[in-house]
Amino acid sequence: MDEFSLIDDIVNSLDAVAKTSWVSVGSGDDATVISVSKGAEVVSSIDTFTPGIHFPMTAPAKKIGYRAFMAAASDLAAMAALPRYALVALSLPKLDRDFAVDLCNGMSKAAAKCDMAICGGNLTKGPLSITVSVHGEVNAGESTLRSGAAVGDLVQVSGDLGAAAACVRSASYSIEGPLQRAYFEPRARVDLRAVLAGANAAIDVSDGCLQDLGHILKASKLGAAIESASVPVAEGAELRDALWGGDDYELLATAPVELAGFAIIGVVTTKPGLRLDGQKVTSRGYDHFRA
Amino acid sequence: MDEFSLIDDIVNSLDAVAKTSWVSVGSGDDATVISVSKGAEVVSSIDTFTPGIHFPMTAPAKKIGYRAFMAAASDLAAMAALPRYALVALSLPKLDRDFAVDLCNGMSKAAAKCDMAICGGNLTKGPLSITVSVHGEVNAGESTLRSGAAVGDLVQVSGDLGAAAACVRSASYSIEGPLQRAYFEPRARVDLRAVLAGANAAIDVSDGCLQDLGHILKASKLGAAIESASVPVAEGAELRDALWGGDDYELLATAPVELAGFAIIGVVTTKPGLRLDGQKVTSRGYDHFRA
Numbered sequence: 001m002d003e004f005s006l007i008d009d010i011v012n013s014l015d016a017v018a019k020t021s022w023v024s025v026g027s028g029d030d031a032t033v034i035s036v037s038k039g040a041e042v043v044s045s046i047d048t049f050t051p052g053i054h055f056p057m058t059a060p061a062k063k064i065g066y067r068a069f070m071a072a073a074s075d076l077a078a079m080a081a082l083p084r085y086a087l088v089a090l091s092l093p094k095l096d097r098d099f100a101v102d103l104c105n106g107m108s109k110a111a112a113k114c115d116m117a118i119c120g121g122n123l124t125k126g127p128l129s130i131t132v133s134v135h136g137e138v139n140a141g142e143s144t145l146r147s148g149a150a151v152g153d154l155v156q157v158s159g160d161l162g163a164a165a166a167c168v169r170s171a172s173y174s175i176e177g178p179l180q181r182a183y184f185e186p187r188a189r190v191d192l193r194a195v196l197a198g199a200n201a202a203i204d205v206s207d208g209c210l211q212d213l214g215h216i217l218k219a220s221k222l223g224a225a226i227e228s229a230s231v232p233v234a235e236g237a238e239l240r241d242a243l244w245g246g247d248d249y250e251l252l253a254t255a256p257v258e259l260a261g262f263a264i265i266g267v268v269t270t271k272p273g274l275r276l277d278g279q280k281v282t283s284r285g286y287d288h289f290r291a
Numbered sequence: 292m293d294e295f296s297l298i299d300d301i302v303n304s305l306d307a308v309a310k311t312s313w314v315s316v317g318s319g320d321d322a323t324v325i326s327v328s329k330g331a332e333v334v335s336s337i338d339t340f341t342p343g344i345h346f347p348m349t350a351p352a353k354k355i356g357y358r359a360f361m362a363a364a365s366d367l368a369a370m371a372a373l374p375r376y377a378l379v380a381l382s383l384p385k386l387d388r389d390f391a392v393d394l395c396n397g398m399s400k401a402a403a404k405c406d407m408a409i410c411g412g413n414l415t416k417g418p419l420s421i422t423v424s425v426h427g428e429v430n431a432g433e434s435t436l437r438s439g440a441a442v443g444d445l446v447q448v449s450g451d452l453g454a455a456a457a458c459v460r461s462a463s464y465s466i467e468g469p470l471q472r473a474y475f476e477p478r479a480r481v482d483l484r485a486v487l488a489g490a491n492a493a494i495d496v497s498d499g500c501l502q503d504l505g506h507i508l509k510a511s512k513l514g515a516a517i518e519s520a521s522v523p524v525a526e527g528a529e530l531r532d533a534l535w536g537g538d539d540y541e542l543l544a545t546a547p548v549e550l551a552g553f554a555i556i557g558v559v560t561t562k563p564g565l566r567l568d569g570q571k572v573t574s575r576g577y578d579h580f581r582a
Contacts, residue, residue: 024332028510029437030369030494031336033429036327041315045322046378046424050417078321087337089380089422126341127418131380133337134322143324145316203321219319 006095007123010104020117022084032120034085040137045075048131056173061099063184064130065106071206072132073114073188074249078204079143080196081136083188085117089133091126103130114190144202144253149220151270153200153254156262158189161209162237165245179236186249195260199253208244209265210274211284212252217274220254225275226266243276244284297386298414301395311408313375323411325376331428336366339422347464352390354475355421356397362497363423364405364479365540369495370434371487372427374479376408380424382417394421405481435493435544440511442561444491444545447553449480452500453528456536470527477540486551490544499535500556502575503543505565511545516566517557534567535575 011027025033036042049068051057069086076083088107092100104118111118116134163182167173173180189204196202201220203212209231217224233242253259254268274281302318316324327333340359342348360377367374379398383391395409402409407425454473458464464471480495487493492511494503500522508515524533544550545559565572 024431025434025436030366031334031372031425031427031434033370033434034333034335035431036331036333038329040327042325042327042333042426043322044325044376044378044411044424044426046380046411046422047413048380048382048415048417048420048422050382050415053416075321079324081322085335087335087424089337089339089424091339091341091420120335120337122338122422124339124341125344126339126420129339129382129417129420131337131339131413131422133335133378133380133424135333135335136322138324140315140326143316143320143322146320 003123006097006100009097009101013101013104014108014118023117023119026119032085032087036137039140041140043076043079043081043136043138043143044133045072046131046133047072048129050129059173061102062106065103066110067184067186068130069107069110069132070186070188071249072134073116073190074204074206076134076136077189077192078202078251079138080193080202081138081143082193083114083116083136083190085119085135086111087133088118088121089131090121090123091129092123093128114188144196144199146201146203146216146219149201149216149222149254149268151222151268153256153268154258154264155213155224155226155254155266155268156259156264157209157232158192158251158262160232160234161205161248161250162241162245163234164247165241166237168245168247169241182234183247186247188249189251192251192261196253198257198259199255202251202253205248205250205252207246209252210243210281214274216254223269223272223274224266225269228277230263230265232263294414297388297391300388300392304392304395305399305409314408314410317410318412323376323378327428330431332431334367334370334372334427334429334434335424336363337422337424338363339420341420350464352393353397356394357401358475358477359421360398360401360423361477361479362540363425364407364481365495365497367425367427368480368483369493369542370429371484371493372429372434373484374405374407374427374481376410376426377402378424379409379412380422381412381414382420383414384419405479435487435490437492437494437507437510440492440507440513440545440559442513442559444547444559445549445555446504446515446517446545446557446559447550447555448500448523448541448543449483449553450541451523451525452496452539452541453532453536454525455538456532457528459536459538460532473525474538477538479540480542483542483552487544489548489550490546493542493544496539496541496543498537500543501534501565501572507545508565514560514563514565515557516560519568521554521556523554
């Protein structure tokens with residue numbers, strides 16, 4: 001087996017999701033060609049996933065792929081973008097057909113759930129690494145930015161938090177339970193696109209609820225007061241998982257009104273900084289380079 | 292220094308090329324938002340560069356970055372796309388500010404030459420790896436595909452070949468000479484976009500002239516006859532470098548007429564397979580996984 005026949009195997013395994021109406025030219029050329037809706041802007045993001053940092057070395061390839069794709073697509077959800085297509089760059093230590101095809105099957109399953117086409121990529125030799133670039137579209141000016149929060153906005157989250165972090169904390173990746181499912185099968189909340197039309201700012205909870213809220217507050221030059229009792233903590237998780245743990249991929253938004261399906265956890269304030277139950281707290285969640 | 296302050300440093304070093312008229316939302320949000328010309332399709336490609344495979348471990352960061360960006364942008368050139376923007380995913384073993392900023396300066400210099408904005412990215416901890424996703428636009432249906440070659444088309448290349456491969460063959464990366472410049476400072480031929488309007492098929496010479504021609508022939512289900520005496524061999528390189536060596540990033544096109552600035556090296560035939568001076572040859576150039 002050589003590089004090009006493995007690429008053929010991978011492309012064939014993706015066929016079902018690679019051929020949609022908006023893909024003019026799919027895999028197999030120098031680049032992919034995509035049609036964009038009239039008047040739309042393109043929304044693009046890129047994420048890399050490496051073993052030991054973003055997934056345990058021992059995880060099954062299919063689960064790694066699924067999680068990586070959803071985590072990447074989540075950035076489109078945070079922008080209120082309509083998901084469209086993705087390119088995948090795989091770095092593999094050796095030509096392991098089963099591993100590569102399983103990994104891509106996992107990605108392909110996640111892509112189908114997001115109604116996205118994986119229609120281009122790159123395969124190279126190197127330490128295991130998965131980079132996914134995701135692309136969607138929005139009507140011009142309608143993306144939800146981090147910088148849009150306004151004083152008095154309600155801070156709200158789209159679902160229970162902390163289950164994925166509780167899985168990471170327990171390091172019990174090999175069990176088949178709800179915490180493990182939360183970790184390996186997050187859902188990019190691309191279903192909330194219409195709801196986000198009512199939001200002033202949004203971000204996905206990848207590094208931790210308070211840290212991600214910190215990014216909104218920094219970009220919006222405002223503060224926030226959060227009530228811990230209002231934070232929806234996932235079953236099996238603790239409050240600390242919900243506040244500082246990452247990997248949930250729910251959406252965190254600020255809006256003048258309650259958004260359908262969201263839980264209100266606090267309010268945006270003029271006073272800078274982040275307050276939890278009236279106390280100043282650090283927003284620190286996950287920093288990839290911390291020891 | 293933490294992850295986020297390094298990201299700030301990198302983004303600041305890119306400022307000049309990150310703010311162009313078509314970037315609606317640049318770095319610093321969940322995703323980048325880009326405006327697309329009316330009636331245009333989006334052209335996207337992704338490439339990964341790892342040490343030991345795509346560049347020597349000891350190369351200066353700035354050179355690595357420059358070369359990586361140009362090699363990625365070259366795929367847009369091959370599609371006759373107008374280059375627009377790029378996302379960069381960096382995997383770094385440690386938080387080395389100087390290395391990261393130099394690398395990004397190299398990319399940024401290359402991006403400026405291609406009139407592209409680097410306007411989003413990702414930074415993670417892991418073995419050194421650089422993934423660049425590049426994006427451009429074409430008028431609907433006007434991209435030059437690999438599959439468009441026609442019998443009788445003239446096979447032609449946009450410049451001298453083999454200098455980069457001669458550098459690789461000599462492994463003399465640390466000298467400052469023309470072969471090293473060819474290797475570290477390739478130019479993505481985005482300047483040939485208008486000329487390619489006259490081509491039926493195109494590809495960039497990344498894996499080797501004959502191998503890349505093989506991709507066109509496979510996609511077009513045709514053969515070709517090449518005359519070695521017509522192949523423009525770069526000074527300091529040998530014919531074998533020009534035919535089987537990669538990394539040149541010139542364009543290889545087939546067209547019914549001679550394209551301005553191109554040298555004709557052969558003709559597309561109904562007879563399948565590749566002939567060099569009348570002899571059947573293998574198209575084999577670079578396969579990343581070969582020992």
